[in-house]
Amino acid sequence: MASSVSNPSSRLARWREDHASQLSDLRRGLFRFARNRLSLLGLWIVVAMLAVAVTGSTWVPFPGDTLGDVHMDNRLQPPNATHWFGTDDAGRDVFTRVIVATRTSFQVGLIILGVAISIGVTLGAVAGYVGGTPNQIIMRLTDVMLTFPGIFLPMALAAALGRGMVPAMLALSVTWWPGYCRLVEAQMLKVREEDFVAGARAIGASRWRVIFRHILPNTLTAIVVKASMDFGFAVLALASLGFIGIGIQPPEPDWGSMIALGRRFMPGAWWISTFPGLFMFVMVLGFNLLGDGLRDLLDPNATVK
């Protein structure tokens, strides 16, 4: 019975042999990544933030303050031993709300990117591979989406879909895909002409097989790098929506609306805006440092000295 399965260790060895050059690239990249303190810093920030997001709601001092508790007799307290980041205008603990909002940000970032990448990659692959009229249609649509100024489109869309997290996420996803679409299309155009694709086609591989087995994996690197950077931007975009009053429904905490609220109490109660902003900055910085490091790691050009 054991003999029918080939020896796992020998299989591994053979795989290593087959992929020797990639592995050495990877090793070299990892080395570069580890040597780059900024990338490591980014990694650590992301890991720490992830931990906070997952466990935060279990250890925050005042979990009720994110669920609708109010303490009007304790409002606008400056930071102290009980309330590390002070309290807001409803007497709620800012520390608790900042921590719990981390989870929201992660969820939202993941969903926005998930949806946007699915749409963008599919359309981009079709446009890039098929070319011709479908390409023109898809790419012009992409142009239109990119023509919308700033957060104007997600804002209008979120307003149209109603208040709350789901509409805000949908609005952002729907406006986020064009970047991926362009990226994949450009990569496809490039990769399509390369030898190994031509070879695959020459031996009669089907169009979709070529796309999924040969072309997409080669664009994956670029997508991963872009996604890791975009995660931070998605968090920023959600907060921007919250800042102008479209976003998460209270009493659920969210960094953007906390900053907007605190602005009304500036400069006296500076803590309401300052801490959520600082947290958001650190988190986005973490993702961007990590993304930048990943680009160095995964971008084949960067590994060639």
Add this chain to the structure above:
Amino acid sequence: MLRYLLNRLLWIPVVLILLSLVTFVISRLVPGDPVKLAAGPQARPEQIEKMIEEFGLDRPLPEQYLRYMGGLLQGDWGYSIGNRRAVLPDLLTYFAATLELTVVATVFGLLVGIPLAVVAARWRDRWPDHLSRFVSIGAVSVPVFWIAIVLQLVFGQLLQWLPVSGRFDPRQSYPQSITGILLLDTLLAGNLSGFWTASRYLLLPALCQSLLVIALITRQLRGDLLDMLRKDFVMVARANGIQERILWSRYLMKNAMIATVSMLGFLIGFALGGSVLIEFVFDWPGIGQYATKAALLLDFQVIMGSTLFIGVVVVVVNLFTDLAYRLVDPRIRFS
């Protein structure tokens, strides 16, 4: 080249029509009643009916759309249902303020970004590179509306060095509008103290706006320079014993600057859209604020007008960017 240009030009109206369609549909999907809002709290039924008729809201949606677009073709950008102001003159007024902010922010960004990129590329993987990397990544990671508030707090309220809102000192007489760009207007009028005042009001918003430019310029230019360093001509030049200083100033920088200039258009288009939040925080009377307010008040003709206006600007800027890029980089063919 000509075929490419024609193709691009032909697509512009298509893109704009699509943009107008998307905007129209979304603006009609948003729940709310702009007519009741504009008619006022004590409006009588006949006033509401009159307004519905005036704006043609009783007609089928496709007809409403076609009527609006028909008006647009004749140069009629419509007017606000809220305050009945004509859209186009207001758009131009607010656009001037945004343009001023964007251009100054872009210049700032270049002044900081280019040196950062050069030192990063020159001393790759050494501390200047890390510093430049940290600055550019930090600049793009900071929530712009938050840093705007923090800057207001520090420079406006704690240190009291700079004004935190508006475009001009209310105690000085406001410059008469020539171009709508205060820095230009004051200079044209020979009003140096006015120029100084306008600059002080512009400083903080432009600083916030420039963060994005710094980040983009630094990363892009660093990459371009590194690409070039791998090129044959650099090898050859170095092999021939050229001085590093001359190599950088004569060849690398020249090429890199061309690439940067071709990126400018893209940057400006990008910044135009990104200025909304900054305009909000600094009460900068720009087009972003104008458009956002219209969106929040469901002022549909203003929403259409401002989206299309910004759309035209972005499309044109993109076109020029593309052309410039293709002229600069012969590798990209006009396919």
Add this chain to the structure above:
Amino acid sequence: MKRRLQNPTQALVADFQSGRISRRQFLQTLAMLSGGVALAACAPAAPAAPPAASSAGGITPQVMIYGGSQDIASIDPSDRTDYSINAVMRQMYDRLFRFEGGWPQPIEPGLAQDWSASEDAREWTFQITDQAKFHDGTPLTAEDVAYSYQRTLRAQKQRASLLMGYLDPENVVATDNTTVKMTLKTPYGNFDRLLAFLEQPIVSKKVAMDNDQGGDEGAAYLIDHEAGSGPFAQGNWQIGQVYELEAVPDYWQGWPGAGRLAKVVWRKTEDVATRKTGLLSGDFDMADTISVNDIEEINGTGSHTAEVNFGLLAGYLKMNTQEGPTADPNFRKFLAHSFNRQAFSDSQMGYVKLMTGPLPEGVPGYDPNLEPQYPYDPELAKAFLDQSAYKEGGIDIDFVYVSGLDFEEAAGLILLDELKKYNITLNLVPKNWPDIVGACSAPATGPHIGFIFDQFPPLADTWLVEKYWSGSWDRPTGGSFQACSFYRNADVDLLLDELRVTTDAARAAELVATLQAAIAGEAPDVPIYVSPNVVGYNKRVKGYNYFGDISVDFWRLWMEG
């Protein structure tokens, strides 16, 4: 039949005797009126001796920078009535009456030096001064007054809303150079007061006609240009950027204060924190809509004052009486008694005037001795809940409020906190204002609970009709947000119909009392509080007196050097 007092001085005395104004306000106003009335008594040809020639009295007119919270998008005298627009319109234009003398607002002569009504309160005659001049130098005549009303009635924009029920354009005529006659469609005893509060700006007919474009009666021109006769003329005016008013030194009504301003710069500053810091840093001399959280800080400076007053801006929790759990009166009373007013007051630093009944103080018919209607009382609340179908809870209710307004959100949070005890979930639903206006159109889309502010002229019939008359929402074009309780009670409707046309003051008072009790018994809304009006100013600014508006009357102000 009883007649309205025709002479402003008599009206003032009556106001004083009935306790509607304070002794101080009475004396102040009397002093002012004696100037006005004396003028009216003079032969029309007598030159105006500006009563306040004193304004030259040694105090150099200064420029005042005013931080206003709203933009001034249109100064068409027939269109919008936003507070910011009214604030500058009052300065650039004259009106028939003034009412900025104090709070509650005394009606004082403006262009109308005297006025009277027929016995049936349908024919109103106004004597117009011949002293007023437009800023272009042409004299203002009764024809301009009549034209201004006709223009508004023809345009049918915001400013026409309350007027249209009583007048058509042809009902307003100038019978000679100084007399305007209005013939009402239905009798209305308070018509002079209504006219005063609607403050129609009197525009130069000639300028409007000269700038007519395609029959718009000068609308395109007047949106950015004034053609008035008020104490201030339009200065540098650039939309979205700068709005300046320049004093007219020889203004026909003179200047009431010991000095006057030379110029007012309206500086639109939407952010509340920026208005406060601008005030304290000296960028502004005066600013409106200051946050209650900043009052102590401003007063603590010694150099600045934050003055708190309570006018007619009243906040209600309007409950949908037609749809959902709130259709049950017992459930509405449960909600009403569950709202912790004290906690809400705390959240506003105590700067609120909690309401005891549906009318705020200042509206005639307000009963200061009314027992507080819906005190916070968990036991009573529980009793009402037990009588409703939702004894066990387990339901969701929407609390709709304006996105970004922290005090409205605070009210929602307080109620949410309380309702958790009864296993009832309160969804806080912040919405854009146009969305709320749209939702309030019909019961099917109306929110369960909406936190909505009302403000009307201080006339009881307006307050009650707009909010509680079923015709205010049950009509083809849908309801206004003020009627967002969708209240229908046939008896109340009948009483309101009577109240609108009665010219008998005693009967009107009786009706208002009956209506308040009848409405309160069904709790269509929870009257919460009268919102504080906070104006901050540098102590160099003199002459500020609150008159019920968010903004100030620049005519009465002056500044020390």
